[in-house]
Amino acid sequence: MRRRSLILAAVPAGLVTLAGCGDEKSDSSKASDSASPTAPESSAAPAPKIVEGPLPAITAGVKFGEKPTVAKGSGQPSKDLAVKTLIAGGGRTVAENDYVQAHYLGQVWDTAKVFDNSYDRKTPLIIQLAQGSIIDGWRYGLAGKKVGSRVEMAVPPAQGYGSQGNAQAGIKGTDTLVFVVDLKATFNGTSSAKGTEVAQENKDLPKVGTNTDGKAPSIEIPKADPPKKLVANYIIEGDGEEVAADSTVLVQYKGVQWDGGKEFDSTYSRKSLTSFSLQQVVKGWSQGLTGKKVGSRVLVVIPPELGYGDNPPQGSGIEKGATLVFTVDILAKM
Structure with missing residues (x-):
């Protein structure tokens, strides 16, 4: 124990x-009463296959730290976790079980409805990339990225909120979610x-x-x-x-x-x-x-x-x- x-x-x-x-499973997601990417009740899916796309275009706010505007998803999203580094940072590499400090925006692929973002709150989220603390899309999609990077992800239900969705945020169990994440810092036992x-x-x-x-x-x-x-x-x-x-x-x-x-x-x-x-x-x-x-x-x-x-x-x-x-x-x- x-x-x-x-x-x-x-x-x-x-x-x-x-x-x-x-x-390390302490809940650190108190920045918002809305749908920050904390884990659903069950988050024990196997490690997903990661692909490079498809991903919607960023149409405004393209710099690191700027609130992005993201286009509606075109066509059918991948059934796998899609991850792309839009801006490559030069800082410390993020590892699973690290705490990350990040600004982010999340929206639904099909509708481009923004269900949460930290930029308007002017307070980055700090949360641990650990099973049970955060959705698996973040847990696997951000591991290996460097601080200072902007990462875009399309997260299918299996690596998001599962078949139950997130009713509070208006997310259905069939929704693929699109996140843009600016990695500001990472913390671990060292x-x-x-x-x-x-x-x-x-x-x-x-x-x-x-x-x-x-x-x-x-x-x-x-x-x-x-x-x-x-x-x-x-x-x-x-x-x-x-x-x-x-x-x-x-x-x-x-x-x-x-x-x-x-x-x-x-x-x-x-x-x-x-x-x-x-x-x-x-x-x-x-x-x-x-x-x-x-x-x-x-x-x-x-x-x-x-x-x-x-x-x-x-x-x-x-x-x-x-x-x-x-x-x-x-x-x-x-």
Whole structure:
């Protein structure tokens, strides 16, 4: 069984449970109430054959990052997954199980009806290319593409919403869907903060490693009493937008106890990123990360009353009344 994150808050507020957060199937598709390409209930079809067409023409908005206008499909679409790179990017290669950040537009082949697009929302989607998280057309069609690419796909029902369709979006079970996707970024278990190192001058606080090679940074606990109040300091300061109190974030993190420095949880150990809402986590996390910039590495020292208190999760190895120390890389705001 995959080990889950230990940071999700339970009721009453301020406590946490082992359930519900921290695996790679976390739903990160909250950018819209419409039909973003999240997976239907069942997504276990075999890998599809991928062909180059046919695909409708892009008639306007042809540059990367521009909202495209896509012609109506001509004739019958392929029964296979059709994928074409319209603009070849030079960034990192996307792999299955990565999280991708992308702008996209989706419409129905036969009618050219646009059922969803992120360009008007001005917020790219961040979602994992994993079975059960996203439709198979995206899962297979985007794997192997590079960041900076614009990709067009014609997705048959078997790799889309299946025979049940998506009634909310007006998609029938026989509809082939056309997507134009601009790949802005990709994240996986080797992703790290990117920014400017900040001096760690307080000798009474833990010192955190500044490596950005995807490996877990070190945490050196000082020979001092733990602070009584919450500490949330930049180790690496990114240049992204600030995280709000109700934001959902994608992170790498590692947690140790102040006494003894024993690690009790880590995305690095699981080799899997975690996404969560700051409204769902222990108070030390929500207060410590609010206002911090995307791309940053943050030292968070949580006193017991803002963490687990006298009720640590069973089997976690965390002592009652423990002060907790985290290094958190904020990779994206979702």
